[in-house]
Amino acid sequence: MGAFLDKPRTEKHNSHGEGNGLRYGLTSMQGWRVEMEDAHTAVLGLPAPNMTDWSFFAVYDGHAGSRVANYCSTHLLEHIMSASLGARGTQVGSDSSTGELSAQAPPSVDTVKTGIRTGFLRIDEHMRSFSDLRNGMDRSGSTAVGVLLSPDHFFFINCGDSRAVLYRNSQVCFSTLDHKPCNPRERERIQNAGGSVMIQRVNGSLAVSRALGDYDYKCVEGKGPTEQLVSPEPEVSDVVRAPEQDQFVVLACDGIWDVMSNEELCDFVKSRLEVTDDLERVCNEVVDTCLHKGSRDNMSVVLVCLPNAPKVSDDAVRRDADLNRYLESRVKEMLSQADEDSYPDLGTVTRTLSADAHMLPLPPGGGLYSK
Secondary structure, eight states: OOOEEEEEEEEEEEEEEEETTEEEEEEEEEEEESSOOEEEEEEESOSSTTOTTOEEEEEEEEESOSHHHHHHHHHHHHHHHHHHHHHHTTSTTOBTTTTBOTTSOOOOHHHHHHHHHHHHHHHHHHHHTSHHHHTTSOOOEEOEEEEEEOSSEEEEEEESSOEEEEEETTEEEEEOOOOOTTSHHHHHHHHHTTOOEETTEETTTBSOSBOEEOGGGSOOTTOOGGGSSSBOOOEEEEEEOOTTTEEEEEEEOHHHHTTOOHHHHHHHHHHHHTTOOOHHHHHHHHHHHHHHTTOOSOEEEEEEEOTTOOOOOHHHHHHHHHHHHHHHHHHHHHHHHOOGGGOOOHHHHHHHHHTOTTOOOOOTTTGGGGO
């Protein structure tokens, strides 16, 4: 879905921050798409009593426009917070006469998970009232993938085909599951709502089976909001934090996952964190690598590093510098040997280097594309 440019737009939006024992970096790039439809959220410290040590990160991959993605990036968290705090009022220990929450403990795991689901349904219903979305002048929708971190838990949130992964003890420990129309559970709901799955798309058109917005697919009479062709209900998974083993979390849209597997991306991120502690730089390298690997979509990635994240290694820095010098010398050699009629393009250079028997070890997951 969406048209493409003659050449990619490679300007990047970058941001970073630190707090609550976390460091994060993020990067987004328009790439080959005619429009930039991705958005993101990064909040260190939630605006609620006893929740200043909680944090929230999310990526929104818009389609058919950016309206829904941009609105969710600004307002989804407040809907989740409102639902979670509202539920706290019924917990034991609350002061029902005054409604005061300041003395309460943070919400329970079940309360948070319920609040997240409720927040998604509420914001989806709220956006339906917007005149341009209601009247079909704007038909945009958006996936949403996020992580809400408490001191003790990760709450992974997914609605659509963006993805979150947790890297623990030097391996992928957890990954959200993409919501695709061909998944049996999703297909069943679509068919029960009178729709079909053709060419792996809802009614042959939409590539995701869950999303916010997309109201053209949410108007089946007699069906509730989670029973429509496209559902706004997220899957929420809680994972107990393991401070001595947890290393980092990556959130990314499908423009990243289209060309890198969970393991490839995490291995690449790990190798970059051993070379630099600049998280924006690491995210930039991820996006550039995916562009060179052939991604044609908008690309957004959020990297959240935990206290046990890989640290810069002098040996890794030396090996990376040696590799860069070797590549530079080989490229100069190829250019010096070429005549005007056979001047090598990037593809020729890459193929030649790929066949180089003396090549030094390349970054795992990224290979030559990362250079």
